[in-house]
Amino acid sequence: MTKLSVNINKIATLRNSRGGNNPDLVKMAKDAERFGADGITVHPRPDERHIRYADVRDLKPLLSTEFNIEGNCTEQKFIDLVLEVKPHQVTLVPDALGQLTSDHGWDTITHKNYLENIIGIFKEAGIRVSIFVDPDERMVAGAAATGTDRIELYTEGYARHYHTNRNEAIAPYVLAAQKAKELGLGLNAGHDLDLDNLQFFATHIPWLDEVSIGHALICDALYLGFENTIQLYKRQLERSI
Template sequence: MVKLSVNINKIATLRNSRGGNIPNLLQVAMDIQKFGGQGITIHPRPDERHITYKDVYDLDKVIETELNIEGNPTEKFMELVLDVKPNQVTLVPDTDNDITSNCGWNTFLHQNFLTKKINKLKRVGIRTSIFLDPIPEMVIYAKKIGADGIELYTGDYSIGFMNNQLNCINNYIKTAEIARMNQLFVNAGHDLNLDNLSFLIKSIPYIMEISIGHALISESLYLGLENTIQSYLKRIKKIYK
Protein backbone atom coordinates (compact mmCIF):
# COMPACT_ATOMS: atom_id res chain seq x y z
CA MET A 1 0.00 0.00 0.00
CA VAL A 2 1.32 3.43 -0.94
CA LYS A 3 2.69 5.50 1.93
CA LEU A 4 1.80 9.15 2.55
CA SER A 5 4.74 11.50 3.09
CA VAL A 6 3.70 15.03 3.98
CA ASN A 7 5.78 17.91 2.66
CA ILE A 8 5.91 20.62 5.33
CA ASN A 9 7.63 23.37 3.32
CA LYS A 10 4.45 25.48 3.38
CA ILE A 11 4.40 25.40 7.18
CA ALA A 12 7.91 26.83 7.18
CA THR A 13 6.89 29.44 4.60
CA LEU A 14 4.06 30.64 6.84
CA ARG A 15 6.36 30.77 9.87
CA ASN A 16 9.08 32.65 7.99
CA SER A 17 6.63 35.24 6.66
CA ARG A 18 6.17 36.62 10.17
CA GLY A 19 9.35 35.61 11.95
CA GLY A 20 9.34 33.84 15.27
CA ASN A 21 8.17 30.26 15.63
CA ILE A 22 4.45 30.29 14.78
CA PRO A 23 3.45 27.83 13.47
CA ASN A 24 5.91 25.58 15.25
CA LEU A 25 7.45 23.44 12.50
CA LEU A 26 8.65 20.70 14.81
CA GLN A 27 5.28 20.40 16.52
CA VAL A 28 3.51 20.19 13.17
CA ALA A 29 5.89 17.42 12.07
CA MET A 30 5.22 15.49 15.27
CA ASP A 31 1.48 16.00 14.90
CA ILE A 32 1.51 14.77 11.31
CA GLN A 33 3.13 11.56 12.47
CA LYS A 34 0.64 11.25 15.34
CA PHE A 35 -2.25 11.76 12.90
CA GLY A 36 -1.05 8.89 10.71
CA GLY A 37 1.36 10.46 8.23
CA GLN A 38 3.95 7.85 7.31
CA GLY A 39 6.75 10.23 6.45
CA ILE A 40 7.91 13.83 6.37
CA THR A 41 9.31 15.44 3.23
CA ILE A 42 11.31 18.66 3.22
CA HIS A 43 13.00 20.60 0.44
CA PRO A 44 15.66 23.00 1.77
CA ARG A 45 16.66 25.57 -0.84
CA PRO A 46 19.84 27.65 -0.94
CA ASP A 47 17.99 30.85 -0.01
CA GLU A 48 16.24 29.07 2.90
CA ARG A 49 12.96 30.74 1.99
CA HIS A 50 11.03 27.99 3.75
CA ILE A 51 12.92 25.06 5.29
CA THR A 52 16.19 26.29 6.78
CA TYR A 53 19.28 24.20 7.20
CA LYS A 54 18.83 24.46 10.96
CA ASP A 55 15.31 23.07 10.51
CA VAL A 56 16.76 19.97 8.89
CA TYR A 57 18.90 19.18 11.92
CA ASP A 58 16.06 19.95 14.33
CA LEU A 59 13.55 17.84 12.40
CA ASP A 60 15.94 14.90 12.24
CA LYS A 61 15.63 14.64 16.03
CA VAL A 62 11.83 14.31 16.05
CA ILE A 63 11.05 12.28 12.91
CA GLU A 64 10.21 8.72 13.93
CA THR A 65 8.69 7.57 10.64
CA GLU A 66 10.67 8.47 7.51
CA LEU A 67 12.57 11.62 6.60
CA ASN A 68 12.79 12.38 2.89
CA ILE A 69 14.99 15.33 1.91
CA GLU A 70 14.56 16.73 -1.60
CA GLY A 71 16.86 19.09 -3.42
CA ASN A 72 19.36 19.90 -6.10
CA PRO A 73 22.63 18.13 -5.17
CA THR A 74 24.81 21.21 -4.79
CA GLU A 75 27.89 20.92 -2.61
CA LYS A 76 26.06 22.54 0.31
CA PHE A 77 23.07 20.23 -0.08
CA MET A 78 25.29 17.16 -0.26
CA GLU A 79 27.17 18.20 2.88
CA LEU A 80 23.85 18.56 4.67
CA VAL A 81 22.33 15.21 3.73
CA LEU A 82 25.58 13.29 4.21
CA ASP A 83 25.71 14.72 7.73
CA VAL A 84 22.05 14.12 8.60
CA LYS A 85 21.74 10.77 6.77
CA PRO A 86 17.96 10.77 6.21
CA ASN A 87 16.09 7.64 5.17
CA GLN A 88 15.74 8.93 1.63
CA VAL A 89 17.15 11.67 -0.57
CA THR A 90 15.27 12.73 -3.70
CA LEU A 91 17.43 14.58 -6.22
CA VAL A 92 15.53 17.37 -7.97
CA PRO A 93 16.90 19.59 -10.79
CA ASP A 94 15.48 22.88 -9.56
CA THR A 95 17.32 26.17 -9.87
CA ASP A 96 17.64 28.93 -7.30
CA ASN A 97 14.99 31.04 -9.05
CA ASP A 98 12.33 28.33 -9.38
CA ILE A 99 9.22 28.99 -7.32
CA THR A 100 8.69 25.25 -7.09
CA SER A 101 10.00 22.11 -8.75
CA ASN A 102 8.73 22.02 -12.32
CA CYS A 103 10.49 19.21 -14.19
CA GLY A 104 12.48 16.04 -13.82
CA TRP A 105 16.09 15.21 -14.64
CA ASN A 106 17.45 14.44 -18.07
CA THR A 107 19.31 11.43 -16.75
CA PHE A 108 21.08 10.90 -20.09
CA LEU A 109 22.67 14.35 -20.22
CA HIS A 110 23.49 14.45 -16.50
CA GLN A 111 24.45 10.82 -15.94
CA ASN A 112 28.09 11.49 -14.96
CA PHE A 113 27.12 14.26 -12.55
CA LEU A 114 24.32 12.24 -10.96
CA THR A 115 26.38 9.05 -10.73
CA LYS A 116 28.98 10.81 -8.58
CA LYS A 117 26.30 12.24 -6.28
CA ILE A 118 24.42 8.97 -5.92
CA ASN A 119 27.60 7.03 -5.18
CA LYS A 120 28.30 9.36 -2.25
CA LEU A 121 24.79 8.90 -0.89
CA LYS A 122 24.74 5.13 -1.25
CA ARG A 123 28.13 4.83 0.41
CA VAL A 124 26.52 5.91 3.68
CA GLY A 125 23.35 3.87 3.17
CA ILE A 126 20.93 6.57 2.02
CA ARG A 127 18.12 5.42 -0.27
CA THR A 128 18.19 7.56 -3.42
CA SER A 129 15.38 8.66 -5.70
CA ILE A 130 15.58 10.61 -8.97
CA PHE A 131 12.85 13.11 -9.86
CA LEU A 132 11.68 12.24 -13.38
CA ASP A 133 9.19 13.42 -15.95
CA PRO A 134 7.02 10.59 -17.38
CA ILE A 135 9.58 9.81 -20.10
CA PRO A 136 10.27 6.06 -20.24
CA GLU A 137 13.75 6.50 -21.76
CA MET A 138 14.94 8.42 -18.72
CA VAL A 139 14.34 5.40 -16.48
CA ILE A 140 17.07 3.36 -18.19
CA TYR A 141 19.66 5.98 -17.31
CA ALA A 142 18.26 6.34 -13.80
CA LYS A 143 19.11 2.66 -13.41
CA LYS A 144 22.58 3.13 -14.93
CA ILE A 145 23.50 5.95 -12.57
CA GLY A 146 22.70 3.77 -9.57
CA ALA A 147 19.45 5.24 -8.28
CA ASP A 148 17.30 3.03 -6.06
CA GLY A 149 14.10 4.46 -7.46
CA ILE A 150 12.34 7.31 -9.19
CA GLU A 151 9.82 9.94 -8.20
CA LEU A 152 7.39 10.79 -10.96
CA TYR A 153 6.80 14.51 -11.37
CA THR A 154 3.01 14.64 -11.44
CA GLY A 155 2.52 18.31 -12.27
CA ASP A 156 1.48 17.53 -15.86
CA TYR A 157 -0.77 14.73 -14.64
CA SER A 158 -2.62 17.10 -12.30
CA ILE A 159 -3.24 19.55 -15.16
CA GLY A 160 -4.46 16.78 -17.46
CA PHE A 161 -6.74 15.34 -14.80
CA MET A 162 -8.20 18.77 -14.02
CA ASN A 163 -9.01 19.22 -17.73
CA ASN A 164 -10.52 15.72 -17.95
CA GLN A 165 -7.72 14.56 -20.25
CA LEU A 166 -7.31 11.19 -18.58
CA ASN A 167 -5.06 9.80 -21.29
CA CYS A 168 -2.36 11.93 -19.65
CA ILE A 169 -1.79 8.95 -17.36
CA ASN A 170 -0.51 6.73 -20.18
CA ASN A 171 3.12 7.89 -20.15
CA TYR A 172 3.15 7.71 -16.37
CA ILE A 173 2.07 4.08 -16.52
CA LYS A 174 4.71 3.25 -19.14
CA THR A 175 7.45 5.00 -17.20
CA ALA A 176 6.46 3.30 -13.94
CA GLU A 177 6.32 -0.13 -15.60
CA ILE A 178 9.84 0.25 -16.97
CA ALA A 179 11.04 1.31 -13.54
CA ARG A 180 9.44 -1.74 -12.00
CA MET A 181 10.98 -4.00 -14.65
CA ASN A 182 14.38 -2.53 -13.75
CA GLN A 183 13.77 -3.12 -10.03
CA LEU A 184 13.46 0.57 -9.21
CA PHE A 185 10.83 1.69 -6.71
CA VAL A 186 8.30 4.27 -7.87
CA ASN A 187 7.30 7.36 -5.88
CA ALA A 188 5.16 10.25 -7.08
CA GLY A 189 4.66 13.85 -6.15
CA HIS A 190 3.70 17.39 -7.11
CA ASP A 191 0.22 18.91 -7.23
CA LEU A 192 -1.46 15.73 -6.02
CA ASN A 193 -4.65 16.28 -4.02
CA LEU A 194 -7.78 14.54 -2.75
CA ASP A 195 -9.42 14.81 -6.18
CA ASN A 196 -6.72 13.39 -8.44
CA LEU A 197 -4.96 10.95 -6.12
CA SER A 198 -7.24 7.93 -6.53
CA PHE A 199 -6.99 7.74 -10.32
CA LEU A 200 -3.21 7.87 -10.17
CA ILE A 201 -2.91 5.08 -7.62
CA LYS A 202 -5.51 2.91 -9.35
CA SER A 203 -3.53 3.30 -12.56
CA ILE A 204 -0.17 2.58 -10.86
CA PRO A 205 -1.04 0.54 -7.73
CA TYR A 206 2.60 -0.31 -6.94
CA ILE A 207 3.62 3.29 -6.23
CA MET A 208 5.60 3.07 -3.00
CA GLU A 209 5.18 6.60 -1.70
CA ILE A 210 3.41 9.84 -2.52
CA SER A 211 4.69 13.21 -1.38
CA ILE A 212 2.01 15.87 -0.90
CA GLY A 213 2.46 19.31 0.57
CA HIS A 214 0.83 22.35 -0.99
CA ALA A 215 -2.63 20.82 -1.52
CA LEU A 216 -2.69 18.96 1.80
CA ILE A 217 -1.74 22.05 3.82
CA SER A 218 -4.25 24.15 1.86
CA GLU A 219 -7.03 21.61 2.38
CA SER A 220 -6.26 21.49 6.10
CA LEU A 221 -7.22 25.17 6.39
CA TYR A 222 -10.80 24.03 5.88
CA LEU A 223 -10.75 20.46 7.16
CA GLY A 224 -8.12 20.63 9.89
CA LEU A 225 -4.75 18.90 9.70
CA GLU A 226 -5.78 15.65 11.38
CA ASN A 227 -8.97 15.29 9.32
CA THR A 228 -7.10 16.04 6.10
CA ILE A 229 -4.42 13.43 6.73
CA GLN A 230 -7.08 10.88 7.68
CA SER A 231 -8.99 11.73 4.49
CA TYR A 232 -5.91 10.92 2.41
CA LEU A 233 -5.24 7.69 4.29
CA LYS A 234 -8.87 6.56 3.97
CA ARG A 235 -8.82 7.30 0.25
CA ILE A 236 -5.65 5.27 -0.17
CA LYS A 237 -6.96 2.31 1.85
CA LYS A 238 -10.20 2.31 -0.14
CA ILE A 239 -8.25 1.81 -3.37
CA TYR A 240 -6.60 -1.38 -2.13
CA LYS A 241 -9.78 -3.04 -0.82
Protein backbone atom coordinates (compact mmCIF):
# COMPACT_ATOMS: atom_id res chain seq x y z
CA MET A 1 0.00 0.00 0.00
CA THR A 2 1.13 3.57 -0.66
CA LYS A 3 2.58 5.12 2.48
CA LEU A 4 1.35 8.38 4.00
CA SER A 5 4.02 10.77 5.25
CA VAL A 6 2.55 13.66 7.24
CA ASN A 7 4.21 17.02 6.64
CA ILE A 8 4.19 18.92 9.94
CA ASN A 9 5.35 22.34 8.67
CA LYS A 10 1.96 23.93 9.34
CA ILE A 11 2.07 22.79 12.96
CA ALA A 12 5.38 24.61 13.28
CA THR A 13 3.86 27.70 11.64
CA LEU A 14 1.12 27.77 14.26
CA ARG A 15 3.61 27.32 17.09
CA ASN A 16 5.89 30.06 15.78
CA SER A 17 3.04 32.55 15.48
CA ARG A 18 2.89 32.91 19.27
CA GLY A 19 6.34 31.82 20.41
CA GLY A 20 6.79 29.15 23.05
CA ASN A 21 6.04 25.51 22.27
CA ASN A 22 2.31 25.28 21.76
CA PRO A 23 1.45 23.16 19.89
CA ASP A 24 4.33 20.89 20.84
CA LEU A 25 5.83 19.92 17.47
CA VAL A 26 7.57 16.75 18.69
CA LYS A 27 4.44 15.53 20.49
CA MET A 28 2.33 16.21 17.39
CA ALA A 29 4.79 14.25 15.24
CA LYS A 30 4.72 11.30 17.63
CA ASP A 31 0.93 11.51 17.81
CA ALA A 32 0.78 11.43 14.00
CA GLU A 33 2.75 8.19 14.10
CA ARG A 34 0.49 6.80 16.83
CA PHE A 35 -2.56 7.72 14.75
CA GLY A 36 -1.29 5.76 11.74
CA ALA A 37 1.11 7.96 9.75
CA ASP A 38 3.79 5.91 7.99
CA GLY A 39 6.30 8.74 8.13
CA ILE A 40 6.97 12.35 9.04
CA THR A 41 8.08 15.01 6.53
CA VAL A 42 9.66 18.37 7.35
CA HIS A 43 10.78 21.14 5.00
CA PRO A 44 13.14 23.51 6.81
CA ARG A 45 13.78 26.78 4.98
CA PRO A 46 16.71 29.16 5.51
CA ASP A 47 14.54 31.72 7.35
CA GLU A 48 13.13 28.98 9.64
CA ARG A 49 9.66 30.51 9.34
CA HIS A 50 8.08 27.16 10.15
CA ILE A 51 10.31 24.14 10.80
CA ARG A 52 13.47 25.16 12.61
CA TYR A 53 16.76 23.39 12.16
CA ALA A 54 16.68 22.56 15.88
CA ASP A 55 13.30 20.83 15.33
CA VAL A 56 14.87 18.49 12.81
CA ARG A 57 17.58 17.53 15.29
CA ASP A 58 15.00 17.03 18.05
CA LEU A 59 12.74 14.84 15.94
CA LYS A 60 15.24 12.34 14.52
CA PRO A 61 15.96 10.25 17.67
CA LEU A 62 12.31 10.21 18.76
CA LEU A 63 10.51 9.09 15.60
CA SER A 64 9.67 5.42 15.05
CA THR A 65 8.57 5.71 11.41
CA GLU A 66 10.34 7.01 8.31
CA PHE A 67 11.79 10.52 8.47
CA ASN A 68 11.86 12.59 5.27
CA ILE A 69 13.62 15.94 5.08
CA GLU A 70 12.88 18.02 2.00
CA GLY A 71 14.42 21.30 0.99
CA ASN A 72 16.72 23.36 -1.18
CA CYS A 73 20.00 21.52 -1.56
CA THR A 74 21.77 24.58 -2.99
CA GLU A 75 21.88 25.88 0.61
CA GLN A 76 24.99 24.57 2.38
CA LYS A 77 23.19 24.84 5.70
CA PHE A 78 20.58 22.39 4.45
CA ILE A 79 23.20 19.96 3.15
CA ASP A 80 25.06 20.04 6.47
CA LEU A 81 21.83 19.43 8.41
CA VAL A 82 20.84 16.41 6.34
CA LEU A 83 24.32 14.86 6.61
CA GLU A 84 24.27 15.44 10.37
CA VAL A 85 20.78 14.07 11.02
CA LYS A 86 20.83 11.27 8.40
CA PRO A 87 17.10 10.86 7.75
CA HIS A 88 15.77 7.83 5.92
CA GLN A 89 15.10 10.04 2.87
CA VAL A 90 16.04 13.47 1.61
CA THR A 91 13.82 15.09 -1.02
CA LEU A 92 15.57 17.73 -3.12
CA VAL A 93 13.36 20.67 -4.11
CA PRO A 94 14.48 23.57 -6.37
CA ASP A 95 13.15 26.36 -4.17
CA ALA A 96 14.28 29.95 -4.56
CA LEU A 97 15.36 31.87 -1.46
CA GLY A 98 12.26 33.16 0.36
CA GLN A 99 9.84 31.12 -1.75
CA LEU A 100 6.39 30.79 -0.14
CA THR A 101 5.87 27.18 -1.20
CA SER A 102 7.34 24.78 -3.75
CA ASP A 103 5.92 25.45 -7.22
CA HIS A 104 7.99 23.51 -9.78
CA GLY A 105 10.22 20.52 -10.22
CA TRP A 106 13.87 20.25 -11.24
CA ASP A 107 15.03 20.65 -14.81
CA THR A 108 16.93 17.39 -14.53
CA ILE A 109 18.57 17.83 -17.94
CA THR A 110 19.98 21.32 -17.41
CA HIS A 111 21.06 20.55 -13.84
CA LYS A 112 22.18 16.95 -14.40
CA ASN A 113 25.80 17.45 -13.33
CA TYR A 114 24.88 19.33 -10.17
CA LEU A 115 22.19 16.82 -9.19
CA GLU A 116 24.46 13.87 -9.89
CA ASN A 117 27.07 15.32 -7.56
CA ILE A 118 24.77 16.24 -4.67
CA ILE A 119 22.82 12.98 -4.92
CA GLY A 120 26.10 11.09 -4.73
CA ILE A 121 27.01 12.93 -1.51
CA PHE A 122 23.75 11.97 0.18
CA LYS A 123 23.75 8.38 -1.08
CA GLU A 124 27.31 7.90 0.15
CA ALA A 125 26.01 8.85 3.60
CA GLY A 126 23.40 6.07 3.34
CA ILE A 127 20.42 8.38 2.74
CA ARG A 128 17.79 7.54 0.13
CA VAL A 129 17.34 10.43 -2.32
CA SER A 130 14.18 11.62 -4.03
CA ILE A 131 14.03 14.65 -6.34
CA PHE A 132 11.02 16.84 -7.08
CA VAL A 133 9.98 16.74 -10.76
CA ASP A 134 7.12 17.89 -12.94
CA PRO A 135 5.03 15.25 -14.77
CA ASP A 136 7.24 15.31 -17.86
CA GLU A 137 8.69 12.09 -19.22
CA ARG A 138 11.86 13.89 -20.32
CA MET A 139 12.43 15.17 -16.79
CA VAL A 140 11.81 11.70 -15.39
CA ALA A 141 14.37 10.20 -17.78
CA GLY A 142 16.75 13.00 -16.82
CA ALA A 143 16.20 12.18 -13.15
CA ALA A 144 17.12 8.55 -13.73
CA ALA A 145 20.41 9.68 -15.27
CA THR A 146 21.34 11.56 -12.07
CA GLY A 147 21.41 8.41 -9.95
CA THR A 148 18.49 9.35 -7.71
CA ASP A 149 16.61 6.55 -5.96
CA ARG A 150 13.17 8.08 -6.37
CA ILE A 151 11.32 11.02 -7.85
CA GLU A 152 8.48 12.96 -6.27
CA LEU A 153 5.87 14.09 -8.76
CA TYR A 154 4.78 17.68 -8.15
CA THR A 155 0.99 17.33 -8.10
CA GLU A 156 -0.26 20.93 -7.95
CA GLY A 157 -1.30 20.82 -11.63
CA TYR A 158 -3.29 17.65 -11.05
CA ALA A 159 -5.03 19.12 -8.02
CA ARG A 160 -5.82 22.40 -9.80
CA HIS A 161 -7.58 20.67 -12.72
CA TYR A 162 -9.06 17.68 -10.87
CA HIS A 163 -12.58 19.09 -10.53
CA THR A 164 -12.65 20.32 -14.13
CA ASN A 165 -11.57 17.11 -15.84
CA ARG A 166 -9.95 14.55 -13.60
CA ASN A 167 -9.10 12.12 -16.41
CA GLU A 168 -7.28 14.84 -18.29
CA ALA A 169 -5.62 16.01 -15.08
CA ILE A 170 -4.22 12.58 -14.22
CA ALA A 171 -3.02 11.67 -17.74
CA PRO A 172 0.47 13.26 -17.70
CA TYR A 173 1.10 11.88 -14.22
CA VAL A 174 0.31 8.34 -15.32
CA LEU A 175 2.72 8.69 -18.25
CA ALA A 176 5.44 10.12 -16.00
CA ALA A 177 4.86 7.41 -13.42
CA GLN A 178 5.03 4.69 -16.07
CA LYS A 179 8.35 6.12 -17.29
CA ALA A 180 9.68 6.11 -13.72
CA LYS A 181 8.63 2.49 -13.27
CA GLU A 182 10.21 1.54 -16.59
CA LEU A 183 13.48 3.17 -15.50
CA GLY A 184 13.49 1.51 -12.07
CA LEU A 185 12.84 4.66 -10.05
CA GLY A 186 10.84 4.69 -6.83
CA LEU A 187 7.86 7.02 -6.93
CA ASN A 188 6.54 9.59 -4.46
CA ALA A 189 4.01 12.38 -4.96
CA GLY A 190 2.97 15.53 -3.18
CA HIS A 191 1.53 19.05 -3.22
CA ASP A 192 -2.17 19.89 -2.87
CA LEU A 193 -3.27 16.28 -2.57
CA ASP A 194 -6.34 16.08 -0.34
CA LEU A 195 -9.31 13.93 0.64
CA ASP A 196 -11.12 14.80 -2.61
CA ASN A 197 -8.40 13.95 -5.13
CA LEU A 198 -6.08 11.48 -3.37
CA GLN A 199 -7.88 8.20 -4.02
CA PHE A 200 -8.27 8.85 -7.75
CA PHE A 201 -4.56 9.64 -8.03
CA ALA A 202 -3.44 6.58 -6.09
CA THR A 203 -5.86 4.28 -7.94
CA HIS A 204 -4.44 5.29 -11.32
CA ILE A 205 -0.83 4.93 -10.14
CA PRO A 206 -1.01 1.86 -7.86
CA TRP A 207 2.78 1.43 -7.71
CA LEU A 208 3.11 4.77 -5.92
CA ASP A 209 5.46 4.37 -2.95
CA GLU A 210 4.58 7.39 -0.83
CA VAL A 211 2.58 10.60 -0.67
CA SER A 212 3.58 13.55 1.49
CA ILE A 213 0.64 15.67 2.67
CA GLY A 214 0.65 18.58 5.07
CA HIS A 215 -1.43 21.70 4.41
CA ALA A 216 -4.69 19.99 3.45
CA LEU A 217 -4.37 17.35 6.16
CA ILE A 218 -3.80 19.92 8.92
CA CYS A 219 -6.71 22.03 7.63
CA ASP A 220 -8.97 18.97 7.68
CA ALA A 221 -7.78 18.15 11.19
CA LEU A 222 -9.17 21.48 12.44
CA TYR A 223 -12.64 20.28 11.48
CA LEU A 224 -12.37 16.54 11.86
CA GLY A 225 -9.73 15.92 14.52
CA PHE A 226 -6.10 14.91 14.01
CA GLU A 227 -6.43 11.15 14.57
CA ASN A 228 -9.61 10.84 12.52
CA THR A 229 -8.11 12.87 9.66
CA ILE A 230 -4.99 10.70 9.41
CA GLN A 231 -7.19 7.59 9.30
CA LEU A 232 -9.41 9.15 6.61
CA TYR A 233 -6.34 9.81 4.41
CA LYS A 234 -5.07 6.28 5.02
CA ARG A 235 -8.46 4.92 3.91
CA GLN A 236 -8.19 6.75 0.59
CA LEU A 237 -4.92 4.94 -0.05
CA GLU A 238 -6.30 1.56 1.06
CA ARG A 239 -9.25 1.91 -1.35
CA SER A 240 -6.83 2.50 -4.21
CA ILE A 241 -5.45 -1.06 -4.00
